[in-house]
Amino acid sequence: MTSPVLLTGQVLSFSANPFLEGPSAAHLEPDGAVFLSQGRIMAIGPRAALRHAHPDVPVISYGQHLLTAGFVDAHVHYPQTAIIASWGKRLIDWLNTYTFPEEMRFGDPAYAAEISARYLDLVLAQGTTTVASYCTIHPESVDAFFSAAAARGMRVIAGKTCMDRDTAPEGLRDTAQSAYDQSKALIDRWHGKGRAGYAITPRFSPTSTPDQLHALGALWAEHPDCAMQTHLSEQTDEIAWVKSLYPEARDYLDTYERAGLIGAGAVFGHAIHLEPRERARLAETRSAVVHCPTSNTFIGSGLCDVAGLIAQGTPVGLATDTGGGSSFSMLRTMAAAYEVGQLRGRPLHASELVWLATEGSAAALRLSGTIGHMGVGAEADITVLDLASTPAIAQRHARANDFWEALFPTLMMGDDRAICATWVGGALRHSRPS
Numbered sequence: 001m002t003s004p005v006l007l008t009g010q011v012l013s014f015s016a017n018p019f020l021e022g023p024s025a026a027h028l029e030p031d032g033a034v035f036l037s038q039g040r041i042m043a044i045g046p047r048a049a050l051r052h053a054h055p056d057v058p059v060i061s062y063g064q065h066l067l068t069a070g071f072v073d074a075h076v077h078y079p080q081t082a083i084i085a086s087w088g089k090r091l092i093d094w095l096n097t098y099t100f101p102e103e104m105r106f107g108d109p110a111y112a113a114e115i116s117a118r119y120l121d122l123v124l125a126q127g128t129t130t131v132a133s134y135c136t137i138h139p140e141s142v143d144a145f146f147s148a149a150a151a152r153g154m155r156v157i158a159g160k161t162c163m164d165r166d167t168a169p170e171g172l173r174d175t176a177q178s179a180y181d182q183s184k185a186l187i188d189r190w191h192g193k194g195r196a197g198y199a200i201t202p203r204f205s206p207t208s209t210p211d212q213l214h215a216l217g218a219l220w221a222e223h224p225d226c227a228m229q230t231h232l233s234e235q236t237d238e239i240a241w242v243k244s245l246y247p248e249a250r251d252y253l254d255t256y257e258r259a260g261l262i263g264a265g266a267v268f269g270h271a272i273h274l275e276p277r278e279r280a281r282l283a284e285t286r287s288a289v290v291h292c293p294t295s296n297t298f299i300g301s302g303l304c305d306v307a308g309l310i311a312q313g314t315p316v317g318l319a320t321d322t323g324g325g326s327s328f329s330m331l332r333t334m335a336a337a338y339e340v341g342q343l344r345g346r347p348l349h350a351s352e353l354v355w356l357a358t359e360g361s362a363a364a365l366r367l368s369g370t371i372g373h374m375g376v377g378a379e380a381d382i383t384v385l386d387l388a389s390t391p392a393i394a395q396r397h398a399r400a401n402d403f404w405e406a407l408f409p410t411l412m413m414g415d416d417r418a419i420c421a422t423w424v425g426g427a428l429r430h431s432r433p434s
């Protein structure tokens, strides 16, 4: 267990969703403190009051830096770490050219361990404390990832990516039965162990047979507290492909719905080109959507209607979609979400951007109040942001008239230099190199 500590700085928390309540859903304690003990947030408040209540606890002073809940990246592919920023392809060609050859390597436990460690250290340096990751079809890739996360004390969600159609290459295919059996064995080995959570993970309808989707739907029904993650309506070519492979389905979402793969705990990446029926069903069933803006511009997919989906009642989180996304940074991802909002005519407020990257992603993963939350009882995953981390940001920050103006330049222009420290489960796991 970690020792008690008091962190001081400006403290940002949310009591509601700013998409619904506006920026007043956020609260700033300008001269604040957070008391961490036993891996949890035990108290938040004015610095003087917390110091008085806990006079013997060591203090780490972050001055004017901002203490926020650690970032939650709700859709990533850790095995794509080494092929991030691969040039010039749209989704299907990008998968075949860059992704599948790289994913073939993850049957080797040593390589899976090397990339798991590399990936998690990269994201800790970006202030990300939880990710929901696809692994590869190899169970070894799942073991490696959960082991590396446990070594860092991180709460992660992950699962074996299942693909049994001949649309996936030889060497990256399982079967309906082996996907069920291997996923089940991994659930037994990892789900609920320490901070590990399992996600049943059919890659997407084009690489699964209906039999495989049904087998994974049955598995989810047997383990309803697992997450279920997959992709939905990312590119128009992909949607046409789904139509040709599933002529009986009403739409893309229906390929999952028929197999029992929608509902609370279902996490659909992208969800850009949705039919009205799909939007209604996502909201009715409390299925979540994860917005991946750097991926959507990088692969040329389109502009997700984040504000509209939230207004309809669909839980929405935010993600890098590494390595379809072009960055490991949730700050860069918030900037891209802002830009996508602008292109849709609905600029997202700074409070909405931070909420998506913390509370929104946590809610999409059914982890509200546990992670992504600066509040008493939450797990002590905290990111410390320097709001004047570069000369370019500092000079804009100096002109700010209020807190949101002081924060926004870091959301738009910040990178790992803005991440002063990353606390995970009450332990300091990353400090900015001096």
Ligand code: GUN
Pocket (backbone or CB within 6 Å): 077, 091, 095, 099, 203, 204, 231, 234, 295, 299, 321, 324, 325
């Ligand atoms: N759709 C199916 N697999 C993938 C993937 O690995 N990345 C992205 N962006 N979309 C997908």
Ligand code: ZN
Pocket (backbone or CB within 6 Å): 075, 076, 077, 231, 269, 321, 324
């Ligand atoms: Zn993805």
